[in-house]
Amino acid sequence: MRSLLRLWPYVRPVRVRLFTAAFVAILASCLGLVIPLVLKWMVDGPVADRDPGGVWLGALYLLLLGIAEALLFGFRRWLVARPLAGVEAAMRADLFRHLQRLPVAFHDRWASGQLLSRGTTDLMLLRMFLAFPLTFLVVNTATILVGFVLLFAQDWTLGLVLLAPAVPLIILCSLFETKYSVVARRAQDQVGDLTTVVEESVLGIRIVKGFGRHRSQARAFKAMAHRLRDTELGKARLLAGIWALITAIPELAIGAALVLGTIQVADGTLSAGTLVAFLSTALALRWPVESIGFLLAVSQESATATDRYFEVMDVAEERGAAAVREGAPATAPGMVFEGVAFRYPDADPDSPPVLSGIDLHIRPGETLALVGGTGSGKTTLTALVPRLHEVTGGRITLDGEDIATMERSRLRELVSVAFEEPTLFSATVGENVTMGAADADEAQVRRALSVAQADFVHELPQGLDTEVGEQGLSLSGGQRQRLALARAVVGEPRFLVLDDPLSALDVHTETLVEAALRQVLARTTAVVVAHRPSTVMLADRVALLSGGRIAAVGTHQELLRDNAEYAWLMSGAESGPAPGRKSPAAPTSAPAEQVPAEEGSAR
Structure with a gap:
């Protein structure tokens, strides 16, 4: 429950x-406790004196108290509705901002459904907790204290009878809280897992339908839904048990007080009005006492939601700009890799690094093609340039400046990227392209579309204003890849990183794109991951990456002539290991299931 205290920075403004x-x-709530006192006055006064006017006056008092109580509760709800919606919005905005700044390695490890459930279900639960259970934990506690003061003031012996169940109730609530916290956490995690399954099934609907796997997906979903159902039933059983005990034990105490009070009235030591007032007060305390189980359950679920929220918020964001190292040797202009090494954060410490001893110099205006077998580390190496991952050894410099000392915003203005798997957003074509340069005008956008041979955009229903849908799935793979390439070149960056950007294009379109892309590459310093000779021909030089190291650097013709492994890769051979390489064991890094499937452990 202490974790709920971490909500204070968000609650403090309201x-x-x-x-x-x-x-x-x-x-x-205290007005409700005045009602038994009015009843006592009516029973011992107007009723005993057979005064109808006094009875009607008492009824008027009761009506006014009821109306005042209802108005005050309505006013309370109005007071909290808007500010607590603001608290939820602020927490959701902070979570989204934080997610944008977390390392890529974090997103590789975490299922998207778990993050979605934290940003939706958990935050909704916290808003509800702040609006109702938190307030009524305070209100009901105050009501019970005031109520017992009134009970003891009316008759202390009967008050002790009602107070007797307090100790067993405290012990039961403590046991309930311990058990319920475990089940509540399990249920919320299972909601996240279920969300992941739904999201993956929706995004992968073409695969599901293409392979006729809808029944197996439905079975998997049903199995997870049943596990969640069983967990929720376990929560319900715990809640039902504590609620039954919290209801039954005070009822027994009230019954005992009624018997003793009746005896006292018969003996003349207690007035009938006092007994009526005492029992009415005791009954008025039933809801505050009986609601303890429900309030504890919601509070525990909220504490679990808070833990889940701050599990993400406590993860360190990407490192900012490092201090400039004094005495660091100057490097040549262009893009320089100097002794670069890299190991994934979650890799086994004893496993070899994905990359080691990478030394490359790409001169200003030069294009270097990266060639290597699957799992050799090409994509990982290109991801180091925009600092999607941090180097674990050596350094990378752009025009002599270490990228580790640059602010990310500035670095990503200098470096533009296009990945092999094109990702588009639920926005217009124009908005997707200008993600590469927010200040690009329409002329720059059209020029970038022309370079990427994406003129099909002008034939869409609303042209640049056409919505492409979630992940751009309304477009073909080749169209998405061309838009991703246009996004990379629209800002005319000084440094360009392209990860096999033409893999989804047909031969004729590829030829047209390559011709236009050569003009762009002539004005920038670029690294291009290439798998086909046609893409390699865009480059001035070629670097062969093998086993996480640079095996050779030269022109395409030089490597064809002098390097058997490069010649084998360019030949398109489909079987047998490359000459000079051990059979197909790829370098080991992070576990395969924790990384994208495109390049296995080396991504």
Whole structure:
């Protein structure tokens, strides 16, 4: 429950309204405790004296108290509704901002459904907790204290009878809280897993339908849904058990007080009005006492939601700009890899690094093609340039400046990237392209579309304003890849990183794109991951990556002539290991299931 204290920074800006709402609710609840006193006055006064006018006056008092109580509770709800919606929005905005700044390695490890459930279900639960259970934990506690003061004031012996169940109730609530916290956490994690399954099935619907796997997906979903159902039933059983005990034990105490009170009235030591007032007060305390189980359950679920929220918020964001190292040797202009090494954060410490001893110099205006077998580390190496991953050894410099000392915003203005798997967003074509340069005008966008041979855009229903849908799935693979390439070149970056950007294009379109791309590459310093000779021909030089190391550097013709492994890769052979390489064991890094499937352990 202590984790709920971590919500205070978000609650503090609205604390005045929350405290006011709690005070109003306490006042309304205490008004309800005045009703038994009015009943006592009516029974011992007008009823005993057979005064109809006094009875009607008492009824008017009761009506006014009821109306005042209802108005105060309505006012309390108005006080908290808007500010708590703001608290939820602020927490959701902070979570989204934080997710954008977390390392790529974090997103590789975490299922998207777990993150979605934290940003939706958990935050909704916290808003509900702040609006109702938190307030009424305070209100009901105050009501019970005030109520027992009134009970003891009316008859202390009967008050002790009602107070007797307090100790067993405290022990039961403590045991319930311990058990319920475990089940609540399990249920919320299972909701995240279920969300992941739904999301993957929706995004992969073409695969599901293409292979006729809808029944197996439905079975997997059903199995997870049943596990969640069983967990929720376990929660319900725990809640039902504590609620039954919290209801039954005080009822027994009230029954005992009724018997003893009746005896006292018969003996003349207690007035009938006092007994009526005492029992009415005791009954007025039933809801505050019986609601303890429900309030504890919601509070425990909220504590679990808070833990889940801060599990993400506590993860360190990407490192900022490092201090410039004094005495670091100057490097040549262009893009320089100097003794670069890399190991994934979650890799086995004893496993070899994905990359080691990478030394490359790409001169200004030069294009270097990276060639290597699957799992050799090409994609990983290109991801180091925009600092999607941090080097674990050596350094990378751009025009002599270490990228580790640059602010990411500046680095990503200098470096533009296009990945092999094109990702588009639920936005217009124009908005997707200008993600590469927010200040690009329409002329620059059209020029980038022309370079990428994406003129098909002008034939879409609304042209640049056409919505492409989630992940751009309304477009073909080749169309998405051309838009991703246009996004990379629209800002005319000084440094360009292209990860096999033409893999989904047909031969004729590829030829046209290559011709236009040569003009762009002539004005920038570029690294291009290539798998086909046609893509390699875009480059001035070629670097062969093998086993996480640079095996050779030269022109395409030089490597064809002098390097058997390069010649084998360019030949398109489909079987047998490359000459000079051990059979197909790829370098080991992070576990395969934790990384994208495109390049296995080396991505």
